[in-house]
Amino acid sequence: MKRAPKAGVAPKMDIRNVASRARVSIATVSRTINHVPTVAPALAARVWKAVEELNYFPNTQARALVSGRSRLLGLIVSEITNPFFPELIQEFENVAVERGYEILIGSTNYDVKKTESCVRRMLERKVDGVAIMTFGIEELLLDRFAAGDIPTVFIDLGPNNPRSTTLVVDYRQGIYEGIQHLAVLGHRKIGFISGPLKMRxxxxxKAAFIDCLRAIGLTADSAWMVEGDHTLDGGRDAMQRILALPEWPTAIMCSNDMTAIGVQHELFEAKLRVPDDFSLIGFDDIHLAEYTIPPLTTVRMSCKDLAYAAVTDLISNLDPEGTPPPSKPSIPTHLIVRQTTGLPRNALSDLAHGKKSKARAELAK
Amino acid sequence: MKRAPKAGVAPKMDIRNVASRARVSIATVSRTINHVPTVAPALAARVWKAVEELNYFPNTQARALVSGRSRLLGLIVSEITNPFFPELIQEFENVAVERGYEILIGSTNYDVKKTESCVRRMLERKVDGVAIMTFGIEELLLDRFAAGDIPTVFIDLGPNNPRSTTLVVDYRQGIYEGIQHLAVLGHRKIGFISGPLKMRxxxxxKAAFIDCLRAIGLTADSAWMVEGDHTLDGGRDAMQRILALPEWPTAIMCSNDMTAIGVQHELFEAKLRVPDDFSLIGFDDIHLAEYTIPPLTTVRMSCKDLAYAAVTDLISNLDPEGTPPPSKPSIPTHLIVRQTTGLPRNALSDLAHGKKSKARAELAK
DNA sequence: CAGTTTCGTGTAAACGTTTTCTCGCTAGCA
DNA sequence: TGCTAGCGAGAAAACGTTTACACGAAACTG
Structure with a gap:
């Protein structure tokens, strides 16, 4: 018999090579590498040795084909270029890999066609489950996955399919903290830039924002609630629209950080200052938020928590007999105060210059 | 015979169902859906009709298993949370999908262990080819892919394996434009924050930077060339180190935009102003660069071009007989001037206060 | 010590495709 | 009309696994 072939040249290593080299059957090899406990230690050792020497690794496709499980988890996000999602993807992948799964990423870009192809790919690749983190997906998708009897995790909204769970995020807490923070500073006129309202x-x-406002004794002025689209450009445009209004709010709350950064930029272009002219609060607390100029006050939603909850739910739903979704605490959110929030501009100019009239005139304009 | 079952309930549709419904053999179904031209139009029509009615789609795994081709392209990036990469991923995916491929993403996070597992996954999933866009990967990986005889595309550096091509980026052009721009403004003392130098x-x-400096008649001061790591934090830290120096440069060039944003932040914290106190140039031109405060002057490297070149190379290398890598122009780069570059701070104070002599002295040195 | 479990291993049948090979039919040519 | 090509379609063999099943040996039980 020849010496062990150099590892790495790898002329099509399959389970049979391993079996013959370890002088066992392929079934034993399979059982060994799948950690079935009934394999005799002596044989297992031989198998592992052979695996090592031939540096064999199983063919995922064959494995999936016969076992019916791909060990692949789909992850559908809105837009991969929005930094929140890469952070989420990373956490999601960490948790998934830890549990022995890999992930397949799909980005919808808010486009129906792209979304369709995304779903199709997930179905074709036979994902074992899919997390839909797109913060609003057309209903039709649910059906597709339900039809394939594939477990799903949704965020916020979701079908009442037994194979599907929905994660609930406690938006209210963080938004409430934000509004309270603004109110304490003296803000009474608070605007809101939402995401695309076609998303649930x-x-x-937005509803949470309005409720929190009310809880604190303020009412929402609908002119100051404008629709954005969760992008930099959208934030910029939304702020332009607010600046075109006859009366300005003194603070703006945004439904995500990218929007807030867009707003910051627009304010910079308009030679207005943050927080002197406008206070600003974002949402998500992406890593970048700490680095904006000035650093962004924002509501943190832990994507670590989100990812963990999503993967856990998915996997527990995989084995139909398994433990039913283990309790479901909502994902918490809370305010991170940085430097984009301050006293409202009239208060500030009052303090600085004592010229009330000028400020009033400006405001009235 | 029953009516067509409602599409969507899908009780395990396989090629046999289609075959029997179309009253042909499974071979004919296979040929039809793979567009083999020898199928008689009449039969093909029946097949397509059945496919439609049963809404059948082929099992990717079975297909890959027998054909030996997964129609999967690996894409390994440094760090998915660096916004440059999501932009690249998006473009890459667009091109890949257009050509009928899907992508599997791996993020190394500059971590050997993660990189290993990344490669292993690619190998296990039997990617048809892999693009290594990590701007510096440990050499060991090359061998792994070479061993599997998998086509690869590298950036900048690469092995001289026939199955592997390397994309060359014309860093010099953009960096040269940047330095020239600074020189014209009057900068003579230009610092550089590199990526992690263990990456080729x-x-x-960095070498391109030094060369360009020389080409313009300046020499690089090694004290002003500090090592960063392509992250926000790295940029911030690097700038801290520069600020601790006895003498400061008047302009800083960064080897990517995230670094530049970190620098901007540090400068903000130190109450220094951009571009009045420091001019700043980034690299990559991520979308965010337009939104920093002030907007970042940067060198654009089109990730669209990069992605297109990578996918094209990969696919042309897939069919061994196919056209050899079709010409290889280098990826161009060029300067985008925004608002982080201006006159150097002494020039500025000269203009403001009319102190020429001091500036001259400074310059002569 | 015979009979019955228990246990560990091997044999073989799936899994859903692609693809080679074969075969029957039609058409072309002599 | 008879023979050969050519062509389209079906039968069957892969692809590399997992896993149900069978089977022999060892370990109990009575």
Whole structure:
């Protein structure tokens, strides 16, 4: 018999090579590498040795084909270029890999066609489950996954399919903290830039905003609630629209950080200052938020928590007999105060110059 | 015979169902859906009709298993949370999908262990090819892919394996434009924050910087060339180190935009102003660069071009007989001037206060 | 010590495709 | 009309696994 072939040249290593080299059957090899406990230690050792020497690794496709499980988890996000999602993806992947799964990423870009192809790919690749983190997906998708009897996790909204769970995020807490923070500073006129309202979750956040405002004794002025689209450009445009209004709010709350950064930029272009002219609060607390100029006050939603909850739910739903979704605490949110919030501009100019009239005139304009 | 079952309930549709419904053999179904031209139109029509009615789609795994081709392209990036990469991923995916491929993403996070597992996954999932866009990957990986005889595309550096091509980026052009721009403004003292120097490509960019400096008649002061790590935090830290120096440069060039944003932040914290106190140039031109405060002057490297070149190379290398890598122009780069570059701070104070002599002295040195 | 479990291993049948090979039919040519 | 090509379609063999099943040996039980 020849010496062990150099590892790495790898002329099509399959389970049979391993079996013959370890002088066992392929079934034993399979059982060994799958950690079936009934394999005799002596044989297992031989198998592992052979695996090592031939540096064999199983063919995922064959494995999936016969076992019916791909060990692949789909993750559908809105837009991969929005930094929140890469952070989420990373956390999601960490948790998934830890549990022995890999992930397949799909980005819808808010486009129906792209979304369709995304779903199709997930179905074709036979994902074992899919997390839909797109903060609003057309209903039709649910059906597709339900039809394939694939477990799903949704965020905020979701079908009442037994194979599907929905994660609930406690938007209210963070938004409430934000509004209270603004109120304490003296703000009474607070605007809101939402996500695309065709998304249910954008509506949820907006509703939470309105409720919190009310809880604190203020009412929402609908002129100051404008629709954005969760992008930099959208934030910029939304702020332009607010600046075109006859009366300005003194603070703006945004439904995500990218929007807030867009707003900051627009304010910079308009030679207005943050927080002197406008206070600003974002949402998500992406890593970048700490680095904006000035650093962004924002509501943190832990994507670590989100990812963990999503993967856990998915996997527990995989084995139909398994433990039913283990309790479901809502994902918490809370305010991170940085430097984009301050006293409202009239208060400030009052303090600085004592010239009330000028400020009033400006405001009236 | 029953009516067509409602599409969507899908009780395990396989090729046999289609075959029997179309009253042909499974071979004919296979040929039809793979567009083999020898199928008689009449039969093909029946097949398509059945496919439609049963809404059948082929099992990717079975297909891959027998054909030996997964129609999967690996894409390994440094760090998915660096916004440059999501932009690249998006473009890459667009091109890949257009050509009928899907992508599997791996993020190394500059971590050997993660990189290993990344490669392993790619190998296990039997990617048809892999693009290594990590701007510096440990050499061991090359061998792994070479061993599997998998086509690869590298950036900047690469092995001289026939199955592997390397994309060359014309860093010099953009960096030269940047330095020239600074020189015209009057800058003579230009610092550079590189990527992690253990990466070959970080070295490449640094070398390009030094060369360009020389080409313009300046020499690089090694004290002003500090090592960063392509992250926000790294940029911040690097700038801290520069600020601790006895003498400061008047302009800083960064080897990517995230670094530049970190620098901007540090300058903000130190109450220094951009571009009045420091001019700043980034690299990559991520979308965010337009939104920093002030907007970042940067060198654009089109990730669209990069993605297109990578996918094209990969696919042309897939069919061994196919056209050999079709010409290889280098990826161009060029300067985008925004608002982080201006006159150097002494020039500025000269203009403001009319102190020429001091500036001259400074310049002569 | 015979009979019955228990246990560990091997044999073989799936899994859903692609693809080679074969075969029957039609058409072309002599 | 008879023979050969050519062509389209079906039968069957892969692809590399997992897993149900069978089977022999060892370990109990009575």
């Amino acid at each position: 979750s954008a509506q949820t956040r | 490509s970080a070295q490449t960019r």
